[in-house]
Amino acid sequence: MSSHSKDAYFVPEDSRWPVFGIPGIVLLAAGFGVFLNGGSSGMPMMVIGGIITLIMAVMWFRDVIIEDVTGKYNAQVDVSFRQGMAWFIFAEVMFFAAFFGALFYARVFSIPWLSGGDPATSEFLWDSVSLSWPTAGPGFLDLDFTPMGAWALPTINTTILLTSGVTLTIAHHAMKHNDRTKVILGLAATVLLGSIFMGVQMYEYVYAYQELNLRMDTGIYGSTFFMLTGFHGVHVFLGVITLLVILLRVMRGHFTAERHFGFEAAAWYWHFVDVVWLGLFIFVYVI
Structure with missing residues (x-):
């Protein structure tokens, strides 16, 4: 059944971004905790984690936008x-x-x-x-x-x-x-x-x-x-x-x-x- 059909359910392709983003989210949360407790490594951890999380979000949303504009959604x-x-x-x-x-x-x-x-x-x-x-x-x-x-x-x-x-x-x-x-x-x-x-x-x-x-x-x-x-x-x-x-x-x-x-x-x-x-x-x- 075509993905354009009203009754079809679109199944996206496998994505690497969830696995890529998990270390970023963990680093961001852990770094924030260390920062609140006065640790010197807290801020670098937050910056690295934030950058990884941002890349994940941008690339994942890019994929969703491409799927949308190419007519895969119904x-x-x-x-x-x-x-x-x-x-x-x-x-x-x-x-x-x-x-x-x-x-x-x-x-x-x-x-x-x-x-x-x-x-x-x-x-x-x-x-x-x-x-x-x-x-x-x-x-x-x-x-x-x-x-x-x-x-x-x-x-x-x-x-x-x-x-x-x-x-x-x-x-x-x-x-x-x-x-x-x-x-x-x-x-x-x-x-x-x-x-x-x-x-x-x-x-x-x-x-x-x-x-x-x-x-x-x-x-x-x-x-x-x-x-x-x-x-x-x-x-x-x-x-x-x-x-x-x-x-x-x-x-x-x-x-x-x-x-x-x-x-x-x-x-x-x-x-x-x-x-x-x-x-x-x-x-x-x-x-």
Whole structure:
């Protein structure tokens, strides 16, 4: 049965890239662990592992793109891609839910318990300590730091990221109407706005370290702040790279009004990043 048939299932050829990438991922993870514990070999391991992982990702996606543009995929494969992307985003939701859960637990349970909210337990946990959020925690009572407020950089950055979602939606509607010029302009604007967002966040981090004395080791507030915003920043970076690749593919005519799931997958991911940031902005910066 032809691979172009509606009922046929496309079976890809054997790939070397999973085996090639495993050492890179192991080196990247191990190097990160060594780096966090002060080891001098941590950074070189992370760099080597990151390069190997990047090569694997680029070459593997290249193979998938070649399979797509040569007409090997059919409607059944499209369904598989959609299901895979949906499960991937669900996994990402659970990833961020864990960090939001840590923030919620610290603010709603741990701090009240330690501060006498429950007299039956507070004297056994940390007697006579008085805490309120934002706090670095009982072990940092003499630490002088300033929490990151919602104004003005975080508010500006929120506006930038939400605007990028609008430009991407405009590009998506243009794709459905086969208006390639508007698609290119919308995607280019989205990539630019995402890059500006990352630049502003980098400036915010420098400001936090130098002016607010807010660092990753600033107790529970510092660790949750940088974990949530930092991992979100990594997702924005990956989203910008993905959208840039999609932009280049649009310029080369890889998509049509009827077949453009690569574009849609990138859009799903970007809108997910937008929604996560709204939660971050509310629960980390505002409340």
